[in-house]
Amino acid sequence: MKLSGLSLRDVRGLSDQRLSFSASPADKPSDLVLVTGAPGSGKTRFIEALIAAFEVTGPYLGIVRGEDWAYGARPGAVELQLWLDDEERALVPTASAPAVAAVTFSSSGATPHVDRALSRLLSRYDHAPGTSKREYLADNRQLAWGARSDGLEPLEQSLLRPTRDPHKYAFLPRFLTSLRADEARARAFAEKLELLSPTVRYRPAVDADATICFRSRAGEGILAPARGLSSSEAEAVVIAATATLIGLNRSIVFLDTPELFVPEDRVVGFVQGLLKLGHDNQWVVATQSPALLAASDPTCIVRIEQRTGGAR
Numbered sequence: 638m639k640l641s642g643l644s645l646r647d648v649r650g651l652s653d654q655r656l657s658f659s660a661s662p663a664d665k666p667s668d669l670v671l672v673t674g675a676p677g678s679g680k681t682r683f684i685e686a687l688i689a690a691f692e693v694t695g696p697y698l699g700i701v702r703g704e705d706w707a708y709g710a711r712p713g714a715v716e717l718q719l720w721l722d723d724e725e726r727a728l729v730p731t732a733s734a735p736a737v738a739a740v741t742f743s744s745s746g747a748t749p750h751v752d753r754a755l756s757r758l759l760s761r762y763d764h765a766p767g768t769s770k771r772e773y774l775a776d777n778r779q780l781a782w783g784a785r786s787d788g789l790e791p792l793e794q795s796l797l798r799p800t801r802d803p804h805k806y807a808f809l810p811r812f813l814t815s816l817r818a819d820e821a822r823a824r825a826f827a828e829k830l831e832l833l834s835p836t837v838r839y840r841p842a843v844d845a846d847a848t849i850c851f852r853s854r855a856g857e858g859i860l861a862p863a864r865g866l867s868s869s870e871a872e873a874v875v876i877a878a879t880a881t882l883i884g885l886n887r888s889i890v891f892l893d894t895p896e897l898f899v900p901e902d903r904v905v906g907f908v909q910g911l912l913k914l915g916h917d918n919q920w921v922v923a924t925q926s927p928a929l930l931a932a933s934d935p936t937c938i939v940r941i942e943q944r945t946g947g948a949r
Contacts, residue, residue, distance in 0.1 A: 638725055638758075638769040639919040640889060641666040641735045642718040643687065648742070649706050649713060650682050652942050659720065662735050666720050667937040668912055672923045673930060674941030680923035681776065683941055684891045687921070688773055688799050690715040694738035694751040695759020697771070697795045706742035713742040719755075722887065722917075725769065729754045762795040766916070769887040772879065775801040776893040779871050782806035789815060789882060798883075812878050814847040826881040832910035834873035835903075837866060869907075872898035876911070886915040896926045905932045 641664075642657040658666040672680050689701045694717070707713045716739040721729060729736060732752045738759060739750040749756065762770060781803035787793065789808055797805035816823035827839040841850040851860045853870055860866060866874065872895070879885070892911070899907045904926045911920055924930070930938060 638722070638887060638889060639666040639668075639720045640670065640687075640717060640921065641720040644716045645683075645686065645714070647708060647711055647713040648686050648715060649708050651679050651686060654939075656939060657718075658937055662718075666919065667934065668917075668919050669908070669933060670919070670921045670937050670939065671930060671933055672921065672939045672941060673925060676925070678941045680941050681893055683939070684773075684893060684921060684923055686715055687717065688771070688891060689742075689747070690717055690738065690740045691759060691771055692799050693740040693747045694749045695756045697760065697762055697799050698797075701747045703742040703747040704744045706747070707744055710744060715740050715742070721758075724767075725758060728758050762798070763791045764794075764882065764884045766884040766886045768884065769889075770883060770885065771798060772883065772885060772888060772890045773799055773801070774876065774879070774890065774892045775803075776897055777801060777803045778806060778875055779803075779868065779898065782809050782871075782875060786810045791883075794883060806875050806879070808882065809874075809878055810848050812882055813841075813850055816841065816850075817847055822881060826877055829877035829880055829914055830873055832913050833877055833907060834870050835906075837870035837873060868898040869900065869903065873907075876914070880914045884915075885918060887917045888915070888919070890918055890920050892920060892922045894923055894925075896924060896929075901926060901928055904929050 641659045644655040645651055646653050658670055672683055674680050686706060689706060692699055692701050716737060718735040718737055720735050729752060732755050736755050738755060741748045761768060785804060785807045787807045789811055816826060830837065830839055836854045838852050839850060840852040841847065849860065851866060853860060853866055895907060896904050905928050908922065908929055
C-alpha cells in the first residue's frame with residue numbers, strides 16, 4: 638500500500654492542496670515523499686492530518702477529535718488516494734483505482750467515507766512481514782525510550798503506532814533481550830542497524846546484560862542504548878528496532894525531521910538506508926534538509942505554506 642495522492646480542504650492550520658505522487662492512477666507511487674516548508678509552516682501538522690484521516694477510516698487506536706482539525710462550524714476534509722498491490726486489491730474488489738479513504742472533520746466529530754472492505758484492510762495489524770501497516774516516527778522519538786519496559790505483542794504495539802507518545806519505544810529493553818533467543822531476528826536487526834549508521838553495531842555479549850550490546854566508534858567497550866551513543870546512533874537503533882519488531886514491509890511510514898538527530902552531511906545516506914529497511918515501503922518525511930531536498934525528485938516534494946490564522 639502506498640499513498641498515490643491526497644487532498645486537503647479547510648483543514649485547520651493547513652492550506653488547501655491537491656497532490657499526486659504517481660504519473661497516473663494506475664502507476665506505482667514514489668517510495669519517498671518529502672514534506673518541506675519554513676519553521677512553523679505546518680509540516681508536522683500536515684503529517685498528523687494524514688495520520689488522523691487513516692485513524693478515522695481504518696483505526697488502530699481510533700481516538701481522533703474532529704474539532705482539532707476543523708475551523709469551528711466549518712467542516713474540514715481529507716481524502717487519501719491509495720495504491721494497492723495485487724494482493725491488497727483482491728481484498729478490496731469493490732474499491733476504485735486508486736482506492737479512496739476520506740474523512741470529514743467537524744466540531745461534532747470525525748466522519749469516515751470509505752469502502753467497508755478497505756476500512757478492514759486499513760485496520761489490519763500484525764507483525765507478519767507481509768502485512769502492510771502504518772508507522773509514525775514523531776520528532777520526540779528519543780525522549781523516553783528507556784523510561785519503562787513494554788511488551789512486544791501486536792495488540793499492545795498496535796495501539797501505540799499512530800501516537801506521538803515517546804513511550805512507544807519503551808519496548809527496546811525487552812526487544813534486545815528477546816534477540817538472544819532468536820538468531821534470525823538478531824541478524825535482521827543488526828543488518829538494519831548497519832544500513833542506518835556507519836558507526837554503531839549490534840555486538841551482544843553472552844555474559845552481559847542483554848541491553849548492553851552496542852559498539853560505537855566514539856565509545857569504549859560495549860554500550861547500553863541509552864548511554865554512550867550519539868543522537869544519530871540512537872536514531873538508528875530506534876528505527877532499526879521498530880522496523881524489525883513490527884515487520885515493516887509494504888507499509889507507509891511517517892518520519893518527522895531526521896535532521897534533528899542526523900548530521901546534514903549524512904542525512905541523504907540515512908534516508909537511502911531507510912528505503913532499504915524493508916520490502917516496498919513508502920516513507921513520508923518532513924524535512925528542511927537542503928541536502929536531502931536537492932537529492933530528491935522534485936515531483937515528490939510537498940511544499941507547505943502556513944495558512945493565515947491556522948495553528949501548527
